[in-house]
Amino acid sequence: MFIPVAAAFSAALFVSSCVEPVDNGNNEEEEIEIEKTRLPAPVLEVTDMTPGSFTVSWTAVEGADSYDYQCGWQDGEILSTVGTELTFDGLEVGAEYSLFVKSMPSDTMVFSESDWAEVSVTIGNMYSDENMFSIDMVDMADVRTVVYKITPKEPEMLFFREAFEDIAWEELGAEPEAVWTAALENYKNIFGSSTLDMIAEKGVVESQFEYVYNQHTYILVAGIDEELNRITSVVDTVFYSGEVPPSDITFTVEVPEIGTSSAVVKVIPSNNDPYSMLLMESSALEDYTMEEIEEYVIKQSYGEYINSGHVYNGELTMTYHEGQLDPDTEYTILVFGWNTTLNTDVTVETFRTEDATSSSGLTFEWLVEILGPTQLHVVVTPSDPDALYIVIPMPEYDYVEFVDENGVVAIDEYIDYVCMGMISPVEYAMMFAKTGVTDRIFDDWNDGLYPGESYMLMAVGVDLDETAWTVEFYDAQLYEEMITMPEE
Numbered sequence: 001m002f003i004p005v006a007a008a009f010s011a012a013l014f015v016s017s018c019v020e021p022v023d024n025g026n027n028e029e030e031e032i033e034i035e036k037t038r039l040p041a042p043v044l045e046v047t048d049m050t051p052g053s054f055t056v057s058w059t060a061v062e063g064a065d066s067y068d069y070q071c072g073w074q075d076g077e078i079l080s081t082v083g084t085e086l087t088f089d090g091l092e093v094g095a096e097y098s099l100f101v102k103s104m105p106s107d108t109m110v111f112s113e114s115d116w117a118e119v120s121v122t123i124g125n126m127y128s129d130e131n132m133f134s135i136d137m138v139d140m141a142d143v144r145t146v147v148y149k150i151t152p153k154e155p156e157m158l159f160f161r162e163a164f165e166d167i168a169w170e171e172l173g174a175e176p177e178a179v180w181t182a183a184l185e186n187y188k189n190i191f192g193s194s195t196l197d198m199i200a201e202k203g204v205v206e207s208q209f210e211y212v213y214n215q216h217t218y219i220l221v222a223g224i225d226e227e228l229n230r231i232t233s234v235v236d237t238v239f240y241s242g243e244v245p246p247s248d249i250t251f252t253v254e255v256p257e258i259g260t261s262s263a264v265v266k267v268i269p270s271n272n273d274p275y276s277m278l279l280m281e282s283s284a285l286e287d288y289t290m291e292e293i294e295e296y297v298i299k300q301s302y303g304e305y306i307n308s309g310h311v312y313n314g315e316l317t318m319t320y321h322e323g324q325l326d327p328d329t330e331y332t333i334l335v336f337g338w339n340t341t342l343n344t345d346v347t348v349e350t351f352r353t354e355d356a357t358s359s360s361g362l363t364f365e366w367l368v369e370i371l372g373p374t375q376l377h378v379v380v381t382p383s384d385p386d387a388l389y390i391v392i393p394m395p396e397y398d399y400v401e402f403v404d405e406n407g408v409v410a411i412d413e414y415i416d417y418v419c420m421g422m423i424s425p426v427e428y429a430m431m432f433a434k435t436g437v438t439d440r441i442f443d444d445w446n447d448g449l450y451p452g453e454s455y456m457l458m459a460v461g462v463d464l465d466e467t468a469w470t471v472e473f474y475d476a477q478l479y480e481e482m483i484t485m486p487e488e
Contacts, residue, residue, distance in 0.1 A: 036110060039063050039103040041117040042084075051231035053089035054121045056099055060084050061114070065106035068113075072098030080104070093229050096122045133159070133221045133235040144340065146239055147208045150221055157231075158200045160184055161221035163209050169218050176236040180220045184228065196228060212307065212340030213244035246344075247337040249273040253349040260327045260354045260386040261435040267316040267335055274313055276306045276338040279320070282330040282350055290346065297334060298342050311338055322385055323436030327356035328466070356435055359387040359461030359474055366457070366479055373451035373488050374444035380459055381437050388433040388462040392418075393442050396454040396482065403456075409476035411460060426464070429471045433462040454484040 042058035049055070061067075066082045073095075091097060098120045105111030137148045150161055162183050164172065172182040184199070191198045209217055217239045223232035250270040257264035269275055278300065285293060300306050325331065330352045337344030367379035380391050394402075394414075402414045415425050423431075442449055449455065461474035 036108075036112045037063070038112050039105055039114040041114040042067060042101050042103055044099070044101060044117050044119040046119060046121055047085070048087075049121065049123070051093050051225050052091050052123065052227045052229035053087065054091070054097070054123065055085060055087040056101075056119055056121075057085040058101065058117075061103040063106060063111045064103035064114075066104045068102050068104055070100045070116075072100065090227055091123050091229075093123050093231065096120055130233045131235070132157075132223060132232045135219055135221065135235065135237045137219075137237070137239055139239070143210075144212070144241070145208055145210050146217065147206065148219060150205045150207075150219075152202070152204075152223070154223075155203050157223045158196075158202050158225065159221055159223045159232075160187075160199050161201065161205065161207075161219065163207075164218045164220070166216050169216065176218075176220055176234045179218070180222055180234045181230070183220075184224075184230075188228065196224075196226060200224060211239070211241045213241050213343075214341055215241045217241075244339050244341050244343045247271075247273040247339065249275060249337045249344055251275070251335045251347045253333055253335055253347060255333075255349070255351040258351055258353060259322065260356050261325045262322045263320045263325060263331070263351065263353065265318045265320070265333055267312075267318070269314065269316075272313050274311045274338055275336060275344075276311050277316070277318070277336075278306075278334045279318075280332055280334075281326075282332045285332055293334065293346055293348070294336075294342060297336060297346060306338060307340060321436075323434055323438075325353050327353055327386075327388065327435060329353050354386070356388045356464070357384055357386045359384075359389055359463055362387045362389060362461040362474065364389070364459045364477055368457065368479065368483065370483070370486065371441065373486050374449050376442045376449060376455075376483065376485070377440075378442060378457060379437065379439045382435075382459075385436050388429070388435055388464055390429070390432045390434075390460045390462060391438050392458050392460065392476075393447055393449065393455045394458055395448070396456070399456045399482070403478075407478060409458060409478070411473045411476050414476075415473055425473070426466075426469050426471045429462050429464045429473075430466065433464055449485055451485055451488045454482050456482050 039061055042061055044056050044058050047055050047057045058067075066080050067084070068078050068080050069086060070076060070078055071088070086099070086101075088097070088099075098118060100116045100118050102116045103114040105113060132153050134151045135148060136151070137146050139146050148163075150159075152159060160180070162180070164179060164183070169179060172179040187199050188195050211217055218236060219239070220234055220236045222230050222234040225231050248271070252268040254266040254268070255263055256266060265277075265279065267275075267277060278297065285296070288296065330350055333349040333351075335347040335349070336342055361383075363383040365381040369377040371377050376393065378391065380389075382389055398414070398417075402410045402417070404410075412425075415428060419425060419428050444450060457479035458476040460476045463472040463474075465471070
């Protein structure tokens with residue numbers, strides 16, 4: 001418990017004395033003792049308490065003209081008031097606070113200060129009823145949506161409510177009060193002083209959430225005051241969507257066409273149940289067990305990738321167009337039954353794209369269109385669609401340094417300069433070299449294009465061997481003219 005420093009020096013006697021000089025009539029001073037009366041300590045009473053605040057008052061003490069006080073939850077600073085009431089707010093529900101007050105004399109010749117009076121206050125909930133809210137749910141199973149209604153017992157009371165799926169529930173503490181509190185703190189960090197306006201509700205509230213199978217959704221609600229203190233217990237309920245209906249669907253997977261940077265994948269299901277598929281570089285699944293692959297597939301649904309438009313019925317032909325895949329790379333196809341979550345084993349098929357052809361002698365056709373101060377639309381068509389190359393917008397100051405009077409680029413030196421020692425030229429080629437037609441918009445964010453600046457576009461043929469970790473850059477071929485971006 002906090003003890004004020006001054007309390008250590010309080011006297012045990014109710015009276016004290018001091019020595020004062022007086023004239024004895026013979027022009028000589030004589031010392032006499034004058035007794036002082038110690039003031040009584042104020043009698044403290046908690047006269048008002050709300051969630052987050054309390055008020056303490058006392059009857060005026062005769063002989064006192066002010067009162068010193070210390071707050072035990074602060075740093076021991078002694079403050080003073082001439083009133084007989086103190087209010088403190090912004091306090092934490094459930095915490096204990098101690099206040100110390102003493103009477104200060106109006107006439108220090110007659111009175112001395114009192115002992116400290118103490119009162120301790122525990123900030124409680126305004127509403128102790130654990131059923132301050134009712135939560136009613138209706139499961140619309142045909143569209144996998146739950147409509148829920150929150151009804152507070154006190155219609156004018158502010159409250160904060162939120163729904164949490166399994167992952168958020170676990171991450172925030174997996175316990176109603178901890179999850180509710182963590183969610184509120186997150187909103188405070190986002191909205192700051194506007195949090196109350198953004199999250200507080202009152203009266204009957206209806207809302208809804210969509211669900212997938214084998215998922216829990218937790219609905220939490222608690223009352224709050226205008227300082228965002230919780231003033232009720234957290235009322236919670238949970239909805240479980242149930243196990244996913246199993247499917248006996250199986251798959252035949254074929255890859256009838258494989259190019260340097262393209263492929264056609266065909267999936268033939270055994271029935272019309274819903275399913276999905278993923279295509280990824282095999283290296284991403286290296287050394288994965290089937291159990292780990294299934295776990296990987298389920299995690300994709302958390303990003304809503306599969307559930308948002310990547311569920312199919314019947315025979316499927318998926319075309320990965322030229323330039324979408326990397327040359328000489330093994331890819332893995334994963335096909336699986338899916339009814340908002342995995343409900344079959346995963347069928348695995350692999351294929352490897354063709355090796356790129358040599359870029360020696362590669363030429364390019366250009367189509368360039370200025371879209372704005374920082375956007376340049378560029379279409380580059382190589383003479384060999386199976387050869388690797390890179391398109392680079394070179395700033396004018398680099399052009400002056402790395403291009404000679406004959407328009408020849410010191411390409412190896414320039415690539416080293418661009419890599420800045422952070423990555424190797426091989427890694428640079430792996431990141432940016434591609435086959436097929438380039439059709440993209442260069443901009444300020446990705447490519448450093450700025451208003452009023454000039455750039456020379458160049459295309460560079462590349463021969464890349466990832467196994468041997470070698471790369472060859474051929475002579476850069478420049479666009480016909482320097483391009484100046486318009487001013488803002």
